[in-house]
Amino acid sequence: MTLDIAIRHRFADLKLEVAFTAANGVTALFGPSGAGKTTIANAVAGLLRPDAGRVAINGRILCGAGVWVPPHRRRLAYVFQEARLFPHLSVRANLLYGAKGAAALPHISDLLGIAHLLDRRPARLSGGERQRVALGRALLSKPELLIMDEPLAALDGPRKAEILPYLERLAAEAALPILYVSHSVAEVVRLADRVALITEGKLAGFGPPAELFASPELAQALGPRISGAVLEGRLAAHDPDGLARIETPAGQLFLPVDGAVGSSLRIRIMAEDVLLSRTVPQHLSALNILPARVLGMSGGGPMVSVRLSLQDGSLLLARITARSVSTLGLKAGTEVQAVIKSAALLDHS
Amino acid sequence: MSWLSPQEWQAVELSLRVAAVATACSLPFGIVTAFILARYRFPGRELLNGLVHLPLILPPVVTGYLLLLAFGRRGVFGEPLGKVGIVFAFNWTGAALAAGIMAFPLMVRAIRLSIEAVDPKLEAAAATLGASPLRVFVTITLPLALPGILAGAVLAFAKAMGEFGATITFVSNIPGQTQTLPSAIYALLQVPGAEPQAMRLIVISIIVAMGALILSEMLARRLQRRISA
Numbered sequence: 001m002t003l004d005i006a007i008r009h010r011f012a013d014l015k016l017e018v019a020f021t022a023a024n025g026v027t028a029l030f031g032p033s034g035a036g037k038t039t040i041a042n043a044v045a046g047l048l049r050p051d052a053g054r055v056a057i058n059g060r061i062l063c064g065a066g067v068w069v070p071p072h073r074r075r076l077a078y079v080f081q082e083a084r085l086f087p088h089l090s091v092r093a094n095l096l097y098g099a100k101g102a103a104a105l106p107h108i109s110d111l112l113g114i115a116h117l118l119d120r121r122p123a124r125l126s127g128g129e130r131q132r133v134a135l136g137r138a139l140l141s142k143p144e145l146l147i148m149d150e151p152l153a154a155l156d157g158p159r160k161a162e163i164l165p166y167l168e169r170l171a172a173e174a175a176l177p178i179l180y181v182s183h184s185v186a187e188v189v190r191l192a193d194r195v196a197l198i199t200e201g202k203l204a205g206f207g208p209p210a211e212l213f214a215s216p217e218l219a220q221a222l223g224p225r226i227s228g229a230v231l232e233g234r235l236a237a238h239d240p241d242g243l244a245r246i247e248t249p250a251g252q253l254f255l256p257v258d259g260a261v262g263s264s265l266r267i268r269i270m271a272e273d274v275l276l277s278r279t280v281p282q283h284l285s286a287l288n289i290l291p292a293r294v295l296g297m298s299g300g301g302p303m304v305s306v307r308l309s310l311q312d313g314s315l316l317l318a319r320i321t322a323r324s325v326s327t328l329g330l331k332a333g334t335e336v337q338a339v340i341k342s343a344a345l346l347d348h349s
Numbered sequence: 350m351s352w353l354s355p356q357e358w359q360a361v362e363l364s365l366r367v368a369a370v371a372t373a374c375s376l377p378f379g380i381v382t383a384f385i386l387a388r389y390r391f392p393g394r395e396l397l398n399g400l401v402h403l404p405l406i407l408p409p410v411v412t413g414y415l416l417l418l419a420f421g422r423r424g425v426f427g428e429p430l431g432k433v434g435i436v437f438a439f440n441w442t443g444a445a446l447a448a449g450i451m452a453f454p455l456m457v458r459a460i461r462l463s464i465e466a467v468d469p470k471l472e473a474a475a476a477t478l479g480a481s482p483l484r485v486f487v488t489i490t491l492p493l494a495l496p497g498i499l500a501g502a503v504l505a506f507a508k509a510m511g512e513f514g515a516t517i518t519f520v521s522n523i524p525g526q527t528q529t530l531p532s533a534i535y536a537l538l539q540v541p542g543a544e545p546q547a548m549r550l551i552v553i554s555i556i557v558a559m560g561a562l563i564l565s566e567m568l569a570r571r572l573q574r575r576i577s578a
Contacts, residue, residue: 045477071473071477072476072478072480072485073479078474080470084470084471084473087471087493087576088492088575097480098477098479098480137478141478147477
């Protein structure tokens with residue numbers, strides 16, 4: 001199934017104009033607050049009527065060309081930032097509100113770990129439980145498209161960690177397009193198959209997260225704090241000193257992570273956490289050093305984003321000073337050693 | 350109740366019937382009007398709002414006279430309605446009509462406030478789950494606004510019990526026919542030495558009004574608990 005979006009809409013101080021196609025799997029609408037992400041989601045859901053444009057699922061036009069399908073006939077489901085559970089209904093009645101029957105209820109409530117909450121009222125649920133019920137309610141309505149607008153934003157760290165595994169399983173299993181609105185890189189990298197980068201109402205980039213976040217052209221738009229690279233690897237062994245050895249196609253990494261030997265991992269390396277050296281550095285506290293080749297540089301001023309290609313061709317981004325670039329004589333093709341100061345583990349599976 | 354004369358008892362019974370019928374019949378209109386005023390913006394909205402509030406700001410005697418013109422035996426609506434057997438003039442149904450219209454603004458105000466307090470985000474969520482606007486209204490808006498609807502109904506009932514000016518103008522003060530509690534009290538106060546009898550009806554008025562209020566508070570609290578706990 002595919003979702004085609006091409007909309008134009010004018011807000012008070014925002015001119016929204018985006019067009020892209022989302023296939024099955026998770027398409028993240030990513031960008032800073034106020035960029036128009038939720039507006040796009042609402043236009044797709046029919047909660048907002050765009051000034052012009054077209055939204056279609058599998059060629060079925062939802063809006064545009066003189067057609068306007070009201071939200072309740074769009075066969076989609078929407079998980080909002082606040083769970084929006086109906087306070088006067090039990091968890092069970094909430095879950096079944098959009099469902100055709102109760103047949104799928106046991107499966108979904110087991111999947112989301114909410115089977116023991118069915119007879120409660122929403123007011124007696126924790127934030128994480130509420131959001132899981134909201135997710136279950138959306139899934140039980142058997143949508144052709146699932147929209148999630150910052151479903152984790154209202155939750156604290158532990159509650160986020162409680163829900164993310166469910167979202168991951170959903171993203172992996174669901175055979176439908178999922179629009180996932182977020183401004184969190186960690187969530188997007190963990191969940192998304194594709195990222196639509198939205199800045200100031202425009203589509204600033206579209207592609208797989210690993211490519212998009214390592215793209216130097218987007219480093220500017222993303223800001224140096226969130227640009228970086230994503231490496232996929234496998235947990236090979238736990239060393240006696242507590243470090244885990246992780247094998248990636250680009251080389252070995254040692255990180256203090258838990259997890260079963262053999263599990264696959266995604267690791268995010270921020271551009272700010274990468275140092276460059278012309279030689280293999282000796283007597284250095286950093287353990288993780290990967291050979292790389294400079295692909296190119298971008299950015300003016302004292303700080304420069306250096307795009308690197310690792311052994312396997314995957315991308316790494318380093319943010320260093322322009323002075324270091326000239327001292328080291330870096331240019332496209334230079335062989336370097338990338339010293340990774342720290343890396344964040346994104347997910348296990 | 351031996352301490353009430355049959356005529357007094359008739360007035361009490363008639364008042365309860367008039368107020369109950371007035372409240373029950375105007376409630377659906379009140380809910381729909383309140384919903385329209387709370388949720389829609391359209392040309393003529395202010396006019397509708399003004400029309401609804403008219404009985405609140407007009408002298409009751411004017412409202413009663415306008416009702417007489419419209420629903421009297423030769424009235425614009427009264428004459429055709431009379432032909433199909435619905436007679437308001439000098440009938441208890443007319444007292445109910447007058448009471449209903451006088452209580453309508455209070456009812457609509459209370460219900461409108463409670464509908465406005467229902468989060469439109471919940472209604473939007475219901476719509477994305479496939480619920481038609483009617484289903485959203487019946488399953489989400491209405492239950493969540495129920496405490497306010499109840500308050501509006503009780504307020505309207507109390508107002509209808511006490512309605513005097515429009516009622517006496519429209520349907521007069523016929524014992525057993527149109528003589529409600531306030532009309533009966535008024536009539537008794539015109540008779541020298543009947544003050545003790547009037548006092549008994551006044552006490553009954555107070556008891557009924559207070560009882561309705563307390564009952565509605567209790568019910569509203571219970572409904573609120575059901576929603577938020």
